[in-house]
Each structure stands twice: as structure tokens, then as C-alpha cells.
Amino acid sequence: MLAFARLSKRSFSSKLSYMHYVGRTPLVHRNVGQQLDIAVEKYGNREAIVSRDEGKRLTFNTLRDQVDRLAVGFVKIGLERGDRVGIWAPNYLHWYLTMLAASRAGLVSVGINPAFQGPEVLYCLNKVGIKALVAPETFKSQNYYNILETIDPNLKSCDPGRIKSDKFPSLRSLIIDSKTNHSGAFTFDDLLGMSSDVESVQKNLSTIQPDFPCNIQFTSGTTGSPKAAVLTHNNIVNNGLVIGQRNEYENQIVCNQNPLFHVFGVIISIMACVSKGATLVLPTAGYNPEQTLKTIVEEKCTMIHGTPTMYVDLIKKQQELKLPMDTVKIAVTGGAPCPPTLYEDIKKVFGLERVKTIYGLTETTCCIFQSLPKESEDHMKTTVGHLHDHVEVKIVDDKGDMVPFGERGELMVRGYCNMYEYFGDEDKTKEVKQKDGWLKTGDQFVLREDGYGVIVGRLKEMVIRGGENIFPKEIEDFLSLHPDIVEVNVIGVPDERMGEELCAFIRLKEGSSLDSEALKKYCKGKIAHFKIPKHIRIVDAFPKTASGKVQKFKLREIYDKS
Template identity: 60%
Template sequence: MLNKKLQILSRHLLKQYAAHKALRCVSTSSYIHKIGKEPLVYRNVGQQLELASSKFGSTEAIVSCHEAQRYTFRSLLQEVDRLAAGFRKLGLQKGDAIGIWAPNYMHWYLTYMAAARAGLTSVGINPGFQGPEVAYCLKKVDIKAIVAPEAFKSTKYYEILREICPEIAHSEPGKIKSEEFPHLRTIIINSQESLKGAFRFDDVLDLSNATEQAEIAKFQREICPETPCNVQFTSGTTGHPKAALLSHYNIVNNGIHVGNRNELEDERICVQVPLFHAFGVSITIMAALAKGATMVLPAPNFSPKDSLKAIFNEKCTVLHGTPTMYVDLVHAQRSLQLPLGPIKKAITGGAIVAPQLILDVKEVLGVQTMHSVYGLTESTAVIFQSRPGEPADTVLNSVGYITDHIEAKVIDANGCLVPFGQPGELCVRGYLTMLGYHKDVEKTEEILSADNWLHTGDQFVIEANGYGRIVGRLKEMIIRGGENIFPKEVEDFLNSHPQVVEAHVIGVPDERLGEELCAFVRVKDYVDPKTFTSEALRAYSKGKLAHFKVPRYVVPIDAFPKTTSGKIQKFKLLKEYEDRLKKNELKSARV
């Protein structure tokens, strides 16, 4: 009898131990759900603008230094509703797509806000795109109207539109009929000239009367927060861009929680990022709107000198930029030595940040703290971001702490959770995941699972404390003779070299090893690029970096090919390598 009781007790204890072990395995696996203190809001972008106008009325919402224009939150709402009513007067209806193809002009910002208030879906088009790329965008998302400047620098926007759509030259404004672009009806050009087939932007502002403008406020309750608001084309670092469709709900809530984490109340933001990008829309525009912060536009496109002048003249307290922008800003400040005022924080995202760059930003620009944000277009913008008061080593060694109301997990190649602290693919779920890729069910299903987990494609590490660290893109991993190498690690090492301004590493074909490393390096002005060779790098790396991680090829470069949002286009670096290889211009060193 006693033996039987012992056997039962033993089995019971074994079950308890097994359950405890299983629970321990789950609790140490890379899954985290951050439940926020502040609830999500069910609000569209137009309602968020109305709320900002009532809360922050006389505060400056946006300043365009290069256009000498300023709006308070109160006057902004009035101007936006003039434009929204004008759009509706042109026949644009709820759900129609309106393209915005322009650098950082005030008319970009007004159009984005007015589109939201009118129930339209705004489509941000890279201002650097040329004819074939714009044609692709027009067709991809059935754009019905497009807003653009007449020209900027060498890009003649109106002429390009006429080239790809010749019918414009023979049409009355708003009555374009094109076989190639069957949805396109209206061209709106920000110009003082009257151009054939196009409306002037200022004329659209004047189309409506006071009654029609007042109707826009009433119209907001008809715009469901979960409906499309904005199309973000993927950055194009690897090829043809996809069209990520974001809702009002996505954008409003991500902006609120970015604003909360970065404590943007009453701050003045130097906006170096392009407005069309997710960094511009969510991290900058919507976060500033949520917290009553002032956006300062130094120039139509990124200019380090103009940014430094704007920081000084407009007393900017916060900087927004990508890592490559900060590289150039630090470089410019070292030459100009402008007397910058106190800068509370620099917020960076869009690419992996080198630890040396964070140190340079603090030392050269006088920034008190640097905040990282990490995310992707398909996640509206931000998944992980820095927290106030973090110690310096946390900022140096992570992309921040998980944002409120988001689930995140890291999985292996079989889809199983890995332990905390181990690398795998990051997946996220929550309010921030896109609605999908427009007109691309297959690509949507590749990245967004049936249970709404978004597969980021990033090799990532989550710690048990909720902080994350990016290792690199899964697709960018280099396999050299069986060794897995992530470019980020090598790039961080190269960027710490005293003669290096910026470095980026790619994998190139090799008959023996499968792949080899090629480093493209931009050196400081006083350095002769010819002296920065693979042999010199090997000597510098001795005892600091594993031999198989030392690039076989080192290519000096004056400027890196980038997207307008500041991301490095590594597929163009590969093309540069191939061209130089054909010309026998590459020297290598076996290491």
C-alpha cells in the first residue's frame, strides 16, 4: 500500500516537474507583449488634427525655412480644410488615391493632411523618382490625382508627367483621359504659372467657400479609422518597390506612442528626413501632431549646412535623421563650427546605427542624448525605441525597448521560438501591422501570416528585459566558407577606424569560399584613399576582428548610393563592384 502511494506521489511530482520545466522554457523564450498604460485610440488622422488644434492652437505646428512660411496648429487646420474642400470640389471622393510627388515643401504637408481630412488615400512618391518609376506608382495604386512642384533642381516634375502621359498637354484641368493611366484625372502643380492640363495648387485652395469648408469637420465621422490612409512604397534598396497600405488607426496610434516615448511636448524638431517616408509620416508628422511639437523644415531635401543653420536660427531642441544624415551633419559641423544651442535629443532610425556615430553626435553636435527607433514600413514605423533616461551603454548596444501594445517574438528557421538573447527572425503583431501590400496578395501572405504576425526579415535578438538588438537583414547575411557573417558587425568595426567617415559591407561571389567580403569606404578629407587598402585594414584588424571577417576587397568611394530616406542601396554597390572587377580595378588581399 505504501509502495503504491509512493508511486502515485512520484508520478505526481514528475508531472509537476515536467510542467515547471515547460513553463520555464516558455518564460525564457523570446516572446514579449508590452501592455501600455495609455490605451490605444480609435481616431482618424483628421480627428487627430482637430484635437491638436484645440489643445495647442497658437503653438507653431510647422515652419518651412526655405519658403519662409509658418502655421500654428489653429491656422493649419483652417488651411487644410480649405484644401480638403477644394479636393472634393474637384470631384475626388472618399477612398480615391492622391499622389504627393515632391521634396519637403509646405504643399506636401498640407496635401497629406487635407487628403486625410477629405477621406482620400495619400500616396507618398519618392521625389527622386523619374518617369518610369512614377508611371509604375500611378498604375500600382490607381492614382486619380497627383500633386507636385513644377520643378526642383534638375527634376522637371511637370515635364516628366507630360512625357509619360502626353494627354495632359491636350486636356482641360481635371479631365485627363489616358489609356495607359485610366484612373488619372487631375494634375495639381505648385507653380505661379498656368500650365496646360494642370490646376495651380493655390487655385485649388481657393475653389471652395466657407460652407463647403465647414462641411469637412462634419465629414470626419464618416471616415473609419481602420480604412486606408496612406500608401508607403518600400524603400527600393533591393529592387521594385511594393505598396504598403497603412490605416488611420495604424498611423495615429504609432505617432502617439512615438511622441510619448520621445517626450516631444513643446519641442522644436529639425526635420532632416523626407516627409514621404514612414519616418516622415509617423515618427515626425504624427508624433509632433500628438504632442504639439513644432516641425522645422530646413530645406527641400537634406542639406547638412541648412540643417545646422535651422537648428541655430529656429532653436531646435530635437533632431530627426537617418544614420547617414548624422554622418554628414557631424562632418559639416566639424568644418563650420556653428554655435548650436542646447539639443536635448537626436532621434535616428531607418538603418543600423554604428556605436562610433552615437559618440560623434554627442561630442560634435552637443546632443545630450541619442534615441534609436527601429521598425519598418510595413509596421507603420516603430516597433522598438529608446526610453527616457537610458544609460549610454544601452543606447549604444540596442535599438531600444519594445513599444506599448505590441507583441514580439524571435523564431528560428522552423518557426520555433529561440531563447532570450539568441538571434533569429523578428516577428511582431499588434495595431501597427499594415493592412497589406496593395494589389499583391502573394507578397502580403509572404510577410503577414494568417494570424497577423508580421515577419520582418531582420535577424534580431530580444533580451528578457524587453530590449532588442538587430544583427542584420537575413537576406544580407554573408556565408564565407561556411562562416555566417552579418555586415553590421564588420561595418561597426570599420566605422570605429580613425580615418573612416562611413563604411558599408556587401557579399560578393568567390569561387573557393562561395562569398567574400567587400567593404566600400568613405575616408576623411585628409586621408589619401589609395592608402586605405585591404592590406592596411588587415594590419589594423589584427587582434581585434576574426580573420574571416576582414574584407578581402576595400573600395574607396566618394559618396554612397542612397534612397531619398537615407538608406544605402547595396544592390548598387554590388553593381559598382562588378563594374570595377570587369575593369581589373580591384585589388585584394587573402586574409
């Protein structure tokens, strides 16, 4: 009944696959900072964030105080409205605080994958003109300060807030979350202690328009160069509100496994929890299934967030540990397609009431399809959820004409959720965002008359490895720099745990040799670990069309036979 209750009249005027789901409540027009104020008023003494690795816990009241002190600190070091603040870090408390503080100061937060190496982070810094960068001192094998110093050794001779570098010309301030002072950098505590004048943040909050940019997400494209999707306060607040309502976040204690730099972390985990006063629990700074399970028990978590790959690992570890899962009732999965058997396993192993699915893109502020509060097992297993509130979709063929319900085609989206633009990339923006407001997803999709959607495949060559989006050309361009490689093509191949893995097909120079271990050694420290191909196949030639294009589907056939 609910699925049909608020569909627009136009949805019933044709059997063509167009639909507009109006939703139960109207859109709001407020910024992220104002949404936090509402949460403080309603849930002030409730815990907002728990960082288990750091042993830190903040209520909504203390959270806002910390956020506003940090916002004042950003202004004190010279940041102005619209400036970009990079967050190059795993799931530490300073990530969460920085994202919200930037929003309340009128700045734009930029999430950077903590696994990125020097060339990758340098690209991010310069692509969007990051003026301040927040990072921990170290995480695992990463020493963030040393990586930047390697890019430009002159960093050590700069004063804090006065960085001048030809390598990263926009960067002025580096903020390291450490008790140790580093040359040319502030400590995170420095910024928190610069002023107690938090009233100034509140005074300026009403001047931050909801349509202003708020967050930038890096997302690769078919060219292999990461694009920077700009999301507004309006995008983030409203998507978070709908997610919070659909996922029944009220009074939940949410254990989040996902990286905060991803749109899943920013919208589904941070913003949706804020919108409904849910407690967000970070079990570890990095991914660790055993610690996640122990955190669920010790914190009495009622909800889990994760990608399908994470749930595969979590199930395996739970079957080994057999911990009591008495409090957790709901699991939310997204980031990659989830097989029906995995849904069943998640529900059975953890004794859950519901497993919820989401589907969306970075360019659509995360969710555009999502489970309804109450739906059948069939809906849960065979679809990616119901169309989101206040969103229009249609399915078109390769000519741009709508196809009937139930037929496959490319999914197009229009609504408040669509990104503002790709930063500094007008041509790329026009490729996906049309003048009439429709955004091309590049995904092959089926829309049902009941408002539920089914993803069929990807029109692009993107590989989804454990929830990470990887585009082969970026890897191909990198591997082609190897002195022994003449030609390389990368494809995604099935993997039981990760969903997909990378396989590099390589043609070598005559007399050269290369194996998987040697290739991984070459890649280490130069590209993120998840971009390093797991498999390698040496070939004498590539199957090509008459026009010289490599037929990648034949490479998949070669892999299947090997």
C-alpha cells in the same frame, strides 16, 4: 523598473523569446483628422510647421484652416472616399498640407520619391491607381510636369481634372504648386481657393473609420518590384502617439532632415509632432547639412531628426562651422544601424542630453522598438531600443519555432502597428502577414529579457544606403537591359559615409568595355540617383552553386580583395 512594469504575465512564463509590452496608456480609436482637431484645441496658437525654403509658417489654427480648404478642393475636383492622392515632391509645405488634407477628406495619400524618373513614377501611378497627383513645378534638375508630358504628350491637350491617358489610366487630376499655369493641370492655389465651406470637412470627419486606409508607402521586395504597404488611420495615430511620448515631443521644436515621403517623415516627424503639439521645422526642401545647422540656430530647435548618414555629414559640417548649439538637447536617429562611436560623436559634438534610437519597418508603421525616456548609455549604444507599447514580438528559427532569449533568429511582430496589406498584392501580403496576425520582418534579431532588442543582420539582400532601402534585383533587372552587359549581380559593400554602397559585378559581351563613368551616364535620368552603383567590377564569370545560383557572399570576398 519601467521596462518591466507593464510586461504581460506571459512574458515571465517562459524563457522563450516572446514579449508583449502593454504600455502606460491605452490605444485610441480615432482618425488622423480627429487627432489634428485635438492638437488645435490644445496648441492652437503654437506654430505647427515652418518651411524655411519657402518662408512659410503656420500655427495649428491656421494649419487646420489650410488643410480643410485643400480637403474641400480635392472633393470639388471629383475625388471620392478611398481615392489615392500621390505626392511626388521634396519637403515643401504642400507635402505636409496634402497628407493631412487627404486624411481629413477620407482619401489615401501616397508618397513618391521626388528623385524618381519617368518609368519609376509611372509604375507608382499605375500600381495603386493614383487619381490625383500633387507636385512642384521643379526641384533641382527635375521638371515634374515635363517628365509626365514626356510619358504622354497628350497631357497638354487635356482640361484640368479631366486627364485621359492610356499610359496612366487612373490619373484624372494633376496639381502643380506653381504660380504658372500648365496645360491640363490645376495650381495648388486653385484648390485652396475653390471653397471656404470647411464646415463640410468637419461634418464628414466622424464617418471616416480609424480602420480605413490612410497612407501608402512604396517599399521594395526581394523580387525587385516595389510593393505598396497600406497603412490605416489607426496605425498612424497610435504609432505617432507612442513615438511622441517616448521621444518627449511636448513643447519641442523639431528640425527634420528626413524626406517626408518616407515612413520616418510621415509618422515620426509629422504625426508624432501633431500628437504632442511640437513644431516641425523643414530646414530645406532637399538635404543640406549646412542649412540644417543654420536653421537649428536661427529657429532655436531643441530636437534633430536624421539617419546615421545625415548625422555623419552634420558632424563634419559642425566641426567646420562651429555654430552655437545652445538649444538642441535631443537627437533621434533611425533608418539604418548606428555604430556606437557615432552615438558618442553626435552627443559630444552637439552637446546633447540624449540620443534616441528607433527601429521598425514600413510594414509595421515605422517604430516597433525605440528608446525609453530615460535609459543607460549602454542601452543607447548597444540596442535599437525597448519594445513599443501594445506590440507583441517573438524570435523564431528557420522552422518557425521560438528560440530562447538572447539567441538570434527572425523577428516576428503582432499588433495594431502591422500594415493593412500590400495594395493589390494578396500573395505578397500572405507571404509576410500570417493568418494568426504575426508579421515576418525578414530581419535577424536578438530579444533580451529586459525588453530591449538588437538587430544582428538582414535575412534578405536589402542594401541600406544612407537610410534608403535598395533591393539589388531591381538594379540588376535594369542594368541587364544595357546592350553590352551579358550578366550582372549587385551587392552592398561597406561605405564610411553612407553605411553601404552598391557595387555592380558585370560580365560583358566579348569585345565590349564599360567603366564606372559610362555606367553612371547610362543610368542617369532612368533610375533614381541613389540606385546608381558607385562601384563596378568586370568579371569573366560568377561563382555559382551546383544548382546555378550566384554565391553573392563570394562576390563580397572578391570586392574585399580588390
